[in-house]
Amino acid sequence: MATNASGFFTAPTVPSQRRKIQHSIRIFGSGFPFPEGISKRVFCSSTFEGAEKHVGASASESRSPKLVSKGCKLIGCGSAVPSLKISNDDLAKVVDTNDEWISVRTGIRNRRVISGKESLTTLAVEAAHKALEMAQVDVDDVDLILVCTSTPDDVFGCAPKVQKALGCARNPLAYDITAACSGFILGLVSAYCHIKAGGFKNVLVIGADALSRIVDWTDRGTCILFGDAAGAVLIQACDGEDDGLLSFDVHSDGEGYRHLNAALKENETDDELGSNGSVLGFPPRQASYSCLQMNGKEVFRFAVRVVPQSIEYSLAKAGLPASSIDWLLLHQANQRILDAVSTRLQIPSEQVISNLANYGNTSAGSIPLALDEAVRSGKVKPGHTIAAAGFGAGLTWASTIFRWG
Structure with missing residues (x-):
C-alpha cells in the first residue's frame, strides 16, 4: 500500500490481488481532510493463505484483523522508573x-x-501491565505491541522480548520504532494507521x-540531562464519533x-586485518556505538522553532483553535524549551505538564511517563484535549492532538 502526506493508506493498485478481495470499507472521521483525487477506500481481507499453518495457533485462535475501524482512543496508561535516584548533588561528586x-x-x-537486575524490558513490561489494568483489557486481547526505543536490550529489538514477558499467548505482532525523543508520538501515528x-x-x-x-558521565554538558524510564498507553478501536486521535x-x-x-564507530586496533592473502579490509573491524553527542544550543534553537509550528499545523488539521487545548504535553527535554513553546502558543504555564525536575530527559519514555502521572494525579480527566509533541535525534519532530479517554 502507498500512503499520502497525512499518513493515510491508499487503495492498492495490483489487479490480481484486488479480484480476490470481496469487500471494501470506507474510512471517515479521520481528523484529516483527504486530498482531492486520493482514494478513501482501504481494502482488507480477514484471512491469509496458509494462516492455519502458523505455529502455535489454530484458525480459531488467529488474531488476524477482520474489520477496518472508524476511530481510536486512548483508554489506559502506565509508567515505570528505575529504583536508583541520582540527584544533582550526586552528580557533583563525579563531574x-x-x-x-x-x-x-x-x-x-x-x-x-537502571541498576541491578533492572532492564529496559522490565520497565516496559511494568508500564504495559499498568496501562492494560487501567484500560481493563486482557493481555491476550492485545493485537499489536509497539516499543518506541533507541536503547533496546538487544540490537535486534526489544518488542518481542516485551511480548514474551507480558505472556501474550496469541503471538501478536511486536516491533520496535527507533526515533529517539520523537519515538512515542510516532508510535501513536503507527497505532493510528494500524487501527484505521x-x-x-x-x-x-x-x-x-x-x-x-x-x-558520557564525564561530560557535564550531556550527563546532567538524561535519565531512564518507560511509559505505555493502550489505544483501542472505537466508533467514528468517539475518535480521540484527532490529527x-x-x-x-x-x-x-x-x-x-x-554514531557507530570502528574500534581502533594495533594489528591490521587482512593478512595471509585475504582481501584487504576484510574481515571488517569490530564496531561499537559512541556515547551520545549533542550540540545543546543548536538543539534548543531547533526545538523552539519547529515545535510550536508543528502544533499549530496539527491544530489546523484537527480544525481546532489553540484555546481548545486543555494541556500542553511536550517531550521533557529542558524547562526552558517548555516555557518558550508555551509562550509562543500563548498557553498559560498552569496548563503545561512538566515532570522533568524529577526524571530529566527520558527520551521516548518522557511523554507517556508525564501523561501517566498527570492522569493518575487527576490533572488530566476524560474528555480533556491534549497537544503533544516530541522532538530530537534525526533530527525528527512530530505533534498530535488527542482527547484522553
Whole structure:
C-alpha cells in the first residue's frame, strides 16, 4: 500500500490481488481532510493463505484483523522508573557541576538510572501491565505491541522480548520504532494507521529508553540531562464519533543529524586485518556505538522553532483553535524549551505538564511517563484535549492532538 502526506493508506493498485478481495470499507472521521483525487477506500481481507499453518495457533485462535475501524482512543496508561535516584548533588561528586548550575539551566534536579537486575524490558513490561489494568483489557486481547526505543536490550529489538514477558499467548505482532525523543508520538501515528487501515483493535504503544547506557558521565554538558524510564498507553478501536486521535504532523531533517547522534564507530586496533592473502579490509573491524553527542544550543534553537509550528499545523488539521487545548504535553527535554513553546502558543504555564525536575530527559519514555502521572494525579480527566509533541535525534519532530479517554 502507498500512503499520502497525512499518513493515510491508499487503495492498492495490483489487479490480481484486488479480484480476490470481496469487500471494501470506507474510512471517515479521520481528523484529516483527504486530498482531492486520493482514494478513501482501504481494502482488507480477514484471512491469509496458509494462516492455519502458523505455529502455535489454530484458525480459531488467529488474531488476524477482520474489520477496518472508524476511530481510536486512548483508554489506559502506565509508567515505570528505575529504583536508583541520582540527584544533582550526586552528580557533583563525579563531574564538575552543582545543583544550582543544573537546575537553573535545565529545571532538572533528579533522574533515575537502571541498576541491578533492572532492564529496559522490565520497565516496559511494568508500564504495559499498568496501562492494560487501567484500560481493563486482557493481555491476550492485545493485537499489536509497539516499543518506541533507541536503547533496546538487544540490537535486534526489544518488542518481542516485551511480548514474551507480558505472556501474550496469541503471538501478536511486536516491533520496535527507533526515533529517539520523537519515538512515542510516532508510535501513536503507527497505532493510528494500524487501527484505521489494518483493523487492529487493541494496540500497546510503549515509550522506553535507557540513555544512561550511552551517556558520557564525564561530560557535564550531556550527563546532567538524561535519565531512564518507560511509559505505555493502550489505544483501542472505537466508533467514528468517539475518535480521540484527532490529527498528526510529522517531519524529519537529516541535515540536523550532526547536532545530536550516537554514531557507530570502528574500534581502533594495533594489528591490521587482512593478512595471509585475504582481501584487504576484510574481515571488517569490530564496531561499537559512541556515547551520545549533542550540540545543546543548536538543539534548543531547533526545538523552539519547529515545535510550536508543528502544533499549530496539527491544530489546523484537527480544525481546532489553540484555546481548545486543555494541556500542553511536550517531550521533557529542558524547562526552558517548555516555557518558550508555551509562550509562543500563548498557553498559560498552569496548563503545561512538566515532570522533568524529577526524571530529566527520558527520551521516548518522557511523554507517556508525564501523561501517566498527570492522569493518575487527576490533572488530566476524560474528555480533556491534549497537544503533544516530541522532538530530537534525526533530527525528527512530530505533534498530535488527542482527547484522553
